Amino acid sequence: MEEPEEQEDGYTSSTPTSTLTWISWFCSLPGHEYFCEVTEDFIEDDFNLTGLNSMVPFWKEAMEMVLDVEPDEDAAKIPDVSIVESSAEMLYGLVHQRYILGRAGQQAMVDKYESGIFGSCPRVYCVGCNVVPCGRSDLPGIDTVKLFCPNCNDIYVPPSSRFQGVDGAFFGTTFAHLFFQNYRESAPAPFWKPPASGGSSLSPRSSGARDRSSPFVNPNPYGGQKRAAGYVYVPRIYGFKVSDRAKCGPRMQWLRLRPETPEELDQVDWRGRWIDEDEYEDDEDEQDRQMEDFDPDAGDDDDDEEEEEEDEDEGGPKQQQQHGQRHTNIPPVRTAVHAVRTLPTASRQDGPGATISLPPATGGKVKLVRQWTATRPPVLTGTA
Amino acid sequence: MLRRAVEDISTGSDSDYSRSWISWFLSSKGNEYFCEVDEDFILDRFNLTGLNNEVANYAQALDLITDQLDDEVQDELRGSLDVQARLLYGLIHARWIVTARGLAKMVEKYKRGDFGRCPRVLCQSQSLLPVGLIDIPYEKSVKLYCGRCEDLYSPKSSRHGSIDGAYFGTTFPHLLYLVYPTLIPPKTGPPLDGPSNSTSGEGGKRRRGREEMPDVSGTGGESVGEGISTASVALKAERYRPRIYGFQLHESAKLQRWQEAIRDRQVAKLEELETRGS
Numbered sequence: 001m002e003e004p005e006e007q008e009d010g011y012t013s014s015t016p017t018s019t020l021t022w023i024s025w026f027c028s029l030p031g032h033e034y035f036c037e038v039t040e041d042f043i044e045d046d047f048n049l050t051g052l053n054s055m056v057p058f059w060k061e062a063m064e065m066v067l068d069v070e071p072d073e074d075a076a077k078i079p080d081v082s083i084v085e086s087s088a089e090m091l092y093g094l095v096h097q098r099y100i101l102g103r104a105g106q107q108a109m110v111d112k113y114e115s116g117i118f119g120s121c122p123r124v125y126c127v128g129c130n131v132v133p134c135g136r137s138d139l140p141g142i143d144t145v146k147l148f149c150p151n152c153n154d155i156y157v158p159p160s161s162r163f164q165g166v167d168g169a170f171f172g173t174t175f176a177h178l179f180f181q182n183y184r185e186s187a188p189a190p191f192w193k194p195p196a197s198g199g200s201s202l203s204p205r206s207s208g209a210r211d212r213s214s215p216f217v218n219p220n221p222y223g224g225q226k227r228a229a230g231y232v233y234v235p236r237i238y239g240f241k242v243s244d245r246a247k248c249g250p251r252m253q254w255l256r257l258r259p260e261t262p263e264e265l266d267q268v269d270w271r272g273r274w275i276d277e278d279e280y281e282d283d284e285d286e287q288d289r290q291m292e293d294f295d296p297d298a299g300d301d302d303d304d305e306e307e308e309e310e311d312e313d314e315g316g317p318k319q320q321q322q323h324g325q326r327h328t329n330i331p332p333v334r335t336a337v338h339a340v341r342t343l344p345t346a347s348r349q350d351g352p353g354a355t356i357s358l359p360p361a362t363g364g365k366v367k368l369v370r371q372w373t374a375t376r377p378p379v380l381t382g383t384a
Numbered sequence: 385m386l387r388r389a390v391e392d393i394s395t396g397s398d399s400d401y402s403r404s405w406i407s408w409f410l411s412s413k414g415n416e417y418f419c420e421v422d423e424d425f426i427l428d429r430f431n432l433t434g435l436n437n438e439v440a441n442y443a444q445a446l447d448l449i450t451d452q453l454d455d456e457v458q459d460e461l462r463g464s465l466d467v468q469a470r471l472l473y474g475l476i477h478a479r480w481i482v483t484a485r486g487l488a489k490m491v492e493k494y495k496r497g498d499f500g501r502c503p504r505v506l507c508q509s510q511s512l513l514p515v516g517l518i519d520i521p522y523e524k525s526v527k528l529y530c531g532r533c534e535d536l537y538s539p540k541s542s543r544h545g546s547i548d549g550a551y552f553g554t555t556f557p558h559l560l561y562l563v564y565p566t567l568i569p570p571k572t573g574p575p576l577d578g579p580s581n582s583t584s585g586e587g588g589k590r591r592r593g594r595e596e597m598p599d600v601s602g603t604g605g606e607s608v609g610e611g612i613s614t615a616s617v618a619l620k621a622e623r624y625r626p627r628i629y630g631f632q633l634h635e636s637a638k639l640q641r642w643q644e645a646i647r648d649r650q651v652a653k654l655e656e657l658e659t660r661g662s
Contacts, residue, residue: 122503124517124527124536136505146505148626153636155624156503159540177626177633190639223635233536235529235558244650245657248561248568251618252534254647258639265638268645 022068026092031162033117034133034145034171036108038092038099040067052094055140062087090140093170097138100175106182113179113186121149122156125231125256129188131156134176135168143168148176151188151229152256184225189218190265192230192258219262232256404451409473414543416498417514417526417552419489421473421480426450435475438521445469449476471521474551478519481556487563490556494567500544502530503537506622510575512537513557516549524549529557532569533621568614571621615654618647 027035042048043066053059064071065088099105112118113130120128131147134155145166146155158164180187216227232253235242242249259265269275410418425431426449436442441461445468447453453465480486493499494511501509512528515536526549527536539545561568569575626636 122537122540124538148624153624153626153640155505157505159503173630174628177628177636181628181633190635190642220635233529233534235534237555237558237562239554242558242562244654246562247565247614248558249614250534251571251614251650252532252621254618254643254650255533255621255623256535257643257646259642265642268638268642270641272641272644272648274645274649 022066022088023092026089031160031165034112034163034166035092035096036100036105036112038096039104042099042102042104043067043095048098049095052091055094056087056091058084058087059091062091066092093167094140096170097135097172097175100171101178106179109175109179110183110186113183118147119159121147121151122159123149123152123154125229125233126151127229129229130186132176132179133171135171135173138169138172138174140167140169145171150176150180150186150224154255180224181222184223186226187224188226188228189216189224189262190228190258191218191260191262192228193260194230228258230258405449405469406473409470414541414547417493417544417547418473418477419481419486419493421476422485423450425480425483425485426476431479432476435472438475439468439472441465441468442472445472449473471548474548475521477551478516478553478556481552482559484563487560490560491564491567494560499528500540502528502532503540504530504533504535506624507532508574510569513560514552515557516552516554519550519553521548521550526552530569531557531561531567532571532575571617613658615658616651618651 021040023037023040026032027037043063056062061071061084063069065084096105100109109132113132116130118131118133120126121131126149129149129151131149133145134148136143136146136155144164145158145168147158148155216225218225233256234253235250244250267275406420406423409415410420426446432446439445441464444453444461444465448465448469449472481490490513494513497511499512499514502512504510507530510530510532512530514526515529516526517524517536525545526539526547528539529536539547623640625640626633
């Protein structure tokens with residue numbers, strides 16, 4: 001729907017207003033609010049365009065259009081101006097992707113960011129945190145532009161449909177994150193302590209009011225230096241929290257949760273396992289194994305049973321909770337069971353007989369889970 | 385606007401009862417989130433217990449809602465009465481949508497996507513449900529709850545952003561998923577709520593690529609049905625990983641590892657409970 005309209009716009013407004021450069025005209029089109037103006041010097045430097053000429057058809061004509069150079073007299077060989085128009089758009093977009101990673105581009109984008117041109121996060125408990133445009137791929141034609149919120153580390157569909165004609169590659173996968181590395185004072189820190197008094201989880205606005213109380217410091221000088229908006233929604237029925245034991249109970253609070261202190265982040269190692277759980281292993285492990293061995297309904301599923309045993313060899317990590325509100329007194333957990341369940345069938349085909357002989361070192365739950373997540377289509381990882 | 389004003393007059397005054405106040409209210413712009421409250425629910429005084437303290441001109445507002453308002457009411461009162469009638473209807477609505485019939489009506493609206501779609505990219509246009517942050521009127525506007533990421537979002541349109549959250553209440557979406565566990569969205573894959581011959585161009589475009597996939601609604605392993613465990617569904621949830629030139633960032637990766645360790649711990653706890661035969 002948008003496309004033909006934009007094209008028509010192109011004819012009408014580009015030709016008569018000759019004082020306006022193509023670039024500023026392009027950036028003023030509806031739906032192009034996220035673009036900043038790339039300087040002509042940047043486009044004229046061939047080094048900055050390395051590799052792009054193979055991606056853009058009618059390269060020469062597109063360059064002439066973007067830079068407002070009078071076309072050669074043999075321009076008649078182009079059947080339709082709209083083809084060059086779309087080539088110019090592609091060229092500009094791909095140059096834009098590179099430009100906004102540089103110093104000048106980041107500066108241009110921070111001005112837009114601070115004036116709120118990119119909008120704010122739709123998530124209620126991000127309390128209107130400003131977002132930046134980002135792509136899910138660095139190659140054009142894959143997905144439209146999205147908005148990245150530094151507070152919840154998530155991406156959202158722009159609220160207006162006029163951005164659905166804008167390619168995400170014109171902003172790229174890197175820009176948003178490099179931006180918050182450069183402007184750390186705009187990046188929320190990864191930890192958050194609820195204000196001691198007053199603010200209930202029902203009032204997201206109280207977190208903003210607390211900001212002035214004391215200057216916020218993140219001990220990691222390379223991390224976000226802004227106080228995060230950390231409330232997580234807690235579903236309630238008639239005022240009572242929905243238990244996670246219910247089938248419809250909360251399953252996703254981890255996605256938005258932050259530790260109260262930066263030290264808590266260090267309690268998880270690079271594999272995603274709790275570090276301090278080891279000390280609980282030895283004494284608890286024996287108990288657990290005994291319970292398993294005498295489990296009366298152990299024989300019903302051979303596969304699961306074998307996997308459980310295998311896991312015990314390396315010891316089930318003890319539940320150890322940092323958050324008082326979520327404290328549980330549940331005995332050690334057999335971890336491999338569900339991990340295997342979530343694995344793709346391929347790894348199951350190792351053969352049922354082989355399960356016991358697997359080296360115990362590979363059995364960690366999280367490691368297996370990681371394996372599973374790695375098999376997702378590599379949409380996010382695309383790089384030019 | 386003009387037409388609305390004309391209709392407003394016609395409902396209250398003459399013998400023109402072609403449209404009731406409720407159907408006028410539901411069809412006016414910005415009220416798309418509301419469903420129709422059955423008249424016998426409103427007429428049962430038990431259901432309205434306590435509302436007379438919340439609403440000024442309670443009796444007349446109730447008469448207006450049920451189209452029994454006297455013609456003699458002065459014009460100056462009529463304006464404020466309309467505000468009170470909206471408040472009263474909203475508060476009744478909050479009670480109605482947590483009844484069996486009210487839930488069923490809201491499920492229809494949910495399946496049609498009347499409350500909009502989740503703006504989170506990885507939720508793949510999951511249908512949303514309205515929710516209040518507090519059950520007291522005039523405090524907080526309505527928010528939208530996504531059953532997939534289990535988070536709250538502000539409505540896109542300011543028309544909806546100004547609706548009082550108390551007209552939907554804090555309980556509604558969670559009670560709906562409690563009563564209809566088959567509607568609990570899967571954490572991955574396309575949403576269950578119908579094939580959604582989507583209106584929004586973008587949503588339609590994204591779904592087009594999936595048309596070859598069989599419709600999973602109802603049966604497939606993705607659906608959270610009666611007998612299926614939801615203990616480990618969180619492991620299937622996709623999440624966005626910030627990357628610079630393909631490399632994850634130290635601090636956000638660390639936070640994400642911590643969050644996933646929390647997730648794994650919850651999953652382990654729930655599975656433990658399940659295997660103990662809960």
